[in-house]
Amino acid sequence: xxxxxxxxxxxxxxxxxxxxxxxxxxxxxxxxxxxxxxxxxxxxxxxxxxxxxxxxxxxxxxxxxxxxxxxxxxxxxxxxxxxxxxxxxxxxxxxxxxxxxxxxxxxxxxxxxxxxxxxxxxxxxxxxxxxxxxxxxxxxxxxxxxxxxxxxxxxxxxxxxxxxxxxxxxxxxxxxxxxxxxxxxxxxxxxxxxxxxxxxxxxxxxxxxxxxxxxxxxxxxxxxxxxxxxxxxxxxxxxxxxxxxxxxxxxxxxxxxxxxxxxxxxxxxxxxxxxxxxxxxxxxxxxxxxxxxxxxxxxxxxxxxxxxxxxxxxxxxxxxxxxxxxxxxxxxxxxxxxxxxxxxxxxxxxxxxxxxxxxxxxxxxxxxxxxxxxxxxxxxxxxxxxxxxxxxxxxxxxxxxxxxxxxxxxxxxxxxxxxxxxxxxxxxxxxxxxxxxxxxxxxxxxxxxxxxxxxxxxxxxxxxxxxxxxxxxxxxxxxxxxxxxxxxxxxxxxxxxxxxxxxxxxxxxxxxxxxxxxxxxxxxxxxxxxxxxxxxxxxxxxxxxxxxxxxxxxxxxxxxxxxxx
RNA sequence: UGGGGCGUCGUCAAGCGGUUAAGACACAGGUUUUUGAUGCCUGCAUACGGAGGUUCGAAUCCUCCCGCCCCAGCCA
Numbered sequence: 160x161x162x163x164x165x166x167x168x169x170x171x172x173x174x175x176x177x178x179x180x181x182x183x184x185x186x187x188x189x190x191x192x193x194x195x196x197x198x199x200x201x202x203x204x205x206x207x208x209x210x211x212x213x214x215x216x217x218x219x220x221x222x223x224x225x226x227x228x229x230x231x232x233x234x235x236x237x238x239x240x241x242x243x244x245x246x247x248x249x250x251x252x253x254x255x256x257x258x259x260x261x262x263x264x265x266x267x268x269x270x271x272x273x274x275x276x277x278x279x280x281x282x283x284x285x286x287x288x289x290x291x292x293x294x295x296x297x298x299x300x301x302x303x304x305x306x307x308x309x310x311x312x313x314x315x316x317x318x319x320x321x322x323x324x325x326x327x328x329x330x331x332x333x334x335x336x337x338x339x340x341x342x343x344x345x346x347x348x349x350x351x352x353x354x355x356x357x358x359x360x361x362x363x364x365x366x367x368x369x370x371x372x373x374x375x376x377x378x379x380x381x382x383x384x385x386x387x388x389x390x391x392x393x394x395x396x397x398x399x400x401x402x403x404x405x406x407x408x409x410x411x412x413x414x415x416x417x418x419x420x421x422x423x424x425x426x427x428x429x430x431x432x433x434x435x436x437x438x439x440x441x442x443x444x445x446x447x448x449x450x451x452x453x454x455x456x457x458x459x460x461x462x463x464x465x466x467x468x469x470x471x472x473x474x475x476x477x478x479x480x481x482x483x484x485x486x487x488x489x490x491x492x493x494x495x496x497x498x499x500x501x502x503x504x505x506x507x508x509x510x511x512x513x514x515x516x517x518x519x520x521x522x523x524x525x526x527x528x529x530x531x532x533x534x535x536x537x538x539x540x541x542x543x544x545x546x547x548x549x550x551x552x553x554x555x556x557x558x559x560x561x562x563x564x565x566x567x568x569x570x571x572x573x574x575x576x577x578x579x580x581x582x583x584x585x586x587x588x589x590x591x592x593x594x595x596x597x598x599x600x601x602x603x604x605x606x607x608x609x610x611x612x613x614x615x616x617x618x619x620x621x622x623x624x625x626x627x628x629x630x631x632x633x634x635x636x637x638x639x640x641x642x643x644x645x646x647x648x649x650x651x652x653x654x655x656x657x658x659x660x661x662x663x664x665x666x667x668x669x670x671x672x673x674x675x676x677x678x679x680x681x682x683x684x685x686x687x688x689x690x691x692x693x694x695x696x697x698x699x700x701x702x703x704x705x706x707x708x709x710x711x712x713x714x715x716x717x718x719x720x721x722x723x724x
Numbered sequence: 725u726g727g728g729g730c731g732u733c734g735u736c737a738a739g740c741g742g743u744u745a746a747g748a749c750a751c752a753g754g755u756u757u758u759u760g761a762u763g764c765c766u767g768c769a770u771a772c773g774g775a776g777g778u779u780c781g782a783a784u785c786c787u788c789c790c791g792c793c794c795c796a797g798c799c800a
Contacts, residue, residue, distance in 0.1 A: 170738055170747065198800050233799060290798055297796055301726045304796090335798055345727035347796050356798035375800050399728055399795050422730085422793095433800095475748060477737050479730090482793055486735050489749045499762060534762065565760065574758050607758075619758045688759045716760045 172478040174419055178217055178390060181417075187389040191223030194388050195249070195256075196230045196263075196379070199241035199363070201433035202448040202455045203248045205469070205490070206424040212473035213421070214392055215254040224257035226386055231264045232378045234362035242363070244448070248456040252466045263378050264364050266385055270373045271325065273381060273411050274336055274354060278317045282410055283354060284310055285320035286337045293335070296342070297350050303343035304350045310339065324357055327370045331357050336371075340406065348403045352376055380404040383416040391416045394423040395480065424476065425484040428638035429454045430645055435654060444658055445639075449697075451707050452639045452662050462636065463683050463693025463709030468497040484644060491710045498683060498691045498709070503531045503538065506576065506621040507686040507706075508670040509633055511550035513625065514597040516581060519547040524624075528607070529577040532685075543672060545578050548625040550670045552688075555620050556597060558586065561723055565618035565716075567597070574619040576687060580605040621687040628670035631704040633692065635664040669706075676701045688712065 169175075182189050193214040197207065218225035227249065231237050246260070277283035286309045288296065298304035312320070324334055336355035344350055354377040359370050383391045391404075398420045408415045424431060430439075431454055439445050439453070448455050451462035459469065472493040476485050506529075525545045531538040551567070560568040567573045572582045585598040604611040638659050645657045675684070678694040686692050690711040698705040 172737090176740095196800095200800080230800065236799075293798075294796070299726085299796055302796095303726085332798060347727075349727090350796085353798050358798080372798095374798075379800085395729070396794055397800090401728090420729085427735085475736080477748095479737070481730055481737090483736060486749070489736070492749060495761090504759080533757090533759085563760090576758060578758090580758095612758085616758080618760080621759075685759085685761085688761070690761095712759075712761050714760075719760085 169474060170477060173480070174213065174390070174392060174421060174478055175217065175220075177417075177419060178221055181389065182221060190389065191218060191221045192226070192257075192387055192389045193218050193223065193392060194226040194228050194261075194383065194386060196228045196382075197245050198230045198233070198236070199238065199245060200233075200236040201241060201437055202244050202453075202457055204431050204433070204436065204453075204455045205426060205459065205472075206431040206454075207248075208252060208456060208469050209424045209473050209476065209478075210392070210394075211249060211252060211254060212470055213478060215256075216474075217390070217392075218257075223389070225254070226258070226261055226388070227256035228261035228263065228382060228386070230375070230379065230382075231262055231362070231364060232372050232375060233358075234360040234365075234372065235358065237363055239363045244457060248460075251460060252456065252469065261382070261386060262364055263373075263382050264362060266378070266382055267365065267369060267373070269385065270378060270381060274321065274373075274377070275318060276411060277338065277354075277407075278321060278336075279314055280410060281314060282339050283336055284312050284317050284339055285324065286310070286335050286351075287333070288335075289332060293353070297347065298342070300345075300347065306342050307337070307351070310351070321355075324355065324371050325369075327359075329357055331359055331370075333357060338377075338403075338407070340403075346399055346402055348376070348399050349406070352403060376400055376403050377407065380408050380416070380418075381411070381413065383418075384408060384411075384414045387414060388416040391418045393418060393420055395420050395482070396423075420480070421478050422480050422482050425482070425644075425646070426454060426490065427484055427487040427643045428640050428645070429487070430640070430654075432646075438654060439639075442655065444655060451634070451636050454639075460681075461693075461696050462707055463498075463691060464494050465497050465501070465683070468493040471497065487638070494710050495691065495712070498685065500534050501532075502683050502685040502691055504529075504533075504685045504687050505672050505675060506543065506623055507631070507633070507672065507675070507689065507692075508550045508552055508621070508623050508628075509635075509666055509686075509689060510553040511623075511668065511670050512553045512556060512594065512597065514549045514551050514581075514599055514622070516547050516549070516601045517584065517598050518600045521547055523547065527577045541674060543577060544624045544627040546624045546626055549575075549622045550625055550628060551597075551620050551622050555618075556583070556586075556594065558594065561720075563719065566620065567599075567618070572616055574605075574616045576619050576621050578606065578622070579603070580611070580614060580616055621689075623670040623672060625670075627673050629673055629676055629704070631669045631671045631675070631706060633666045633669045633706045633708065634695070635666065635708045637662050637664075671704065671706075676704060678704065683709065685712075 195214045215225045286307050296305045335353045337351045340349045342350045355371045401418050449457035449461050526542040527545050528540050529543045556567040579601040581599040581601045587596040589595050639662050641659045680696045680699045683693045691709040692706040695705040
């Protein structure tokens with residue numbers, strides 16, 4: 160259709176259109192207010208990031224506001240630590256909310272009054288049926304339900320009973336408050352849904368003040384209404400709840416926000432369900448919610464992903480109503496694209512192989528100039544020590560190389576990055592036939608600026624001077640699950656069996672440039688030719704440096720080599 | 725068999741009765757390169773789940789069919 164401003168990198172989505180239309184028709188006096196309403200029962204993951212970017216992004220885009228509200232109506236699952244982690248993650252992603260943080264629990268008094276209001280309108284009643292009986296009375300999708308025998312209690316009796324529930328006169332589960340709607344509705348949510356339950360659990364904010372708690376359906380819409388939310392954006396599974404959301408708001412006669420549903424994110428090779436992520440943590444399949452293999456915001460942060468790359472990803476995946484699974488490759492692309500522009504290049508040998516340049520003077524040390532980032536001229540250069548004995552990557556040498564192997568092999572030449580062209584003259588093996596050392600010669604004129612510097616050599620290797628190298632631990636991360644769609648396979652029982660046993664490889668004897676000891680935890684680098692890495696936020700110290708691999712570089716050679724096999 | 729949704733390239737996803745059916749990722753080829761990285765160039769849906777219909781004209785409207793997802797918590 161009409162080509163929009165070419166400068167606009169964002170593609171249209173249906174929610175943005177709804178918001179635009181609303182503003183164009185002055186529906187909410189031109190103002191937009193969204194909210195991000197997590198339940199504090201776990202850490203945020205990349206799926207939440209999609210929702211965060213949507214809600215905060217829309218508000219920013221249209222000059223509106225976005226609230227942060229903790230949906231804390233079920234004290235049995237919620238904890239303060241989760242509240243803190245969620246706050247940290249949203250901030251880290253780069254968003255800020257309007258005013259104070261909201262809590263649904265702050266509205267408990269108002270919610271109680273509204274429940275009484277429904278009772279007075281004969282639209283709610285106290286039911287003595289227990290959970291099993293209520294389920295039985297509910298019917299099935301194809302069979303309508305039956306009215307509870309307690310459905311026609313008087314207003315006065317209901318008010319008294321509800322007050323008694325609140326006052327702790329009944330045991331947990333003994334009674335509930337239900338909406339009086341329609342037990343024959345095709346929508347199960349409209350068959351007299353439970354509004355309040357009795358629950359004696361310590362609430363992380365209200366303590367033991369309450370022993371009855373509102374259900375999600377009796378709290379969310381009103382909370383939106385109180386906060387004058389214009390667009391209440393949630394995921395598809397709440398579509399069935401919208402008639403109830405609207406029913407409650409309408410019968411209370413209060414401000415009516417618009418609920419809009421979109422498809423939640425699915426990501427290849429991982430799971431995005433708080434329940435299952437909690438299981439991974441509890442069963443020690445990972446080190447915690449912030450394990451770098453976890454699809455959590457905190458895991459990705461620790462892995463070395465940037466907030467910019469996550470926001471970019473969320474913009475690129477779009478927003479729609481079709482269930483879909485986004486390829487991990489897209490997320491990795493976003494990370495690489497961002498880090499390519501920002502990450503300082505350094506040389507680190509992950510799996511060292513000793514290399515001696517036999518014609519290089521013993522004891523001589525050169526400080527070679529290395530660019531910090533070819534993508535960013537302003538990043539400058541640094542000095543890298545070069546000497547007679549070096550380490551190179553084991554995989555950069557082959558005794559019997561295949562065609563098009565542009566690396567080191569007997570008699571072959573290669574360029575050492577920022578340094579000289581060398582030729583492999585001899586290899587030394589131990590008793591078992593393992594290669595332990597390479598003896599090479601170098602071309603003294605081939606250094607940058609030298610007379611033979613322009614010689615075309617196919618391969619360029621990274622290296623570290625042996626006497627200057629420091630030791631580091633590097634953690635190599637791979638997909639947490641073997642299958643691209645782990646959710647496809649059954650339930651909890653197979654959760655652990657679907658785990659990728661090679662999702663973590665720890666390399667203890669990596670050789671790093673000395674300058675890397677000054678790294679700040681969380682700082683990110685490109686280890687030349689190896690990938691993007693991040694100084695671990697928890698475990699990195701100058702005495703025992705630890706780096707995490709965020710993502711590999713694209714590796715055309717690995718593809719070719721794989722095809723040859 | 726009830727209610728609510730969804731089906732456009734390998735994966736996401738624009739498209740809103742007239743477009744050569746965007747774009748991105750992935751993939752393939754070429755090129756630059758002291759990172760087999762990056763960059764740059766090229767290719768990649770005669771076709772929109774299927775069948776009918778309306779129309780001068782349909783991915784867009786209508787009908788029927790097929791497939792997939794969600795709902796029977798005193799979870800959110």
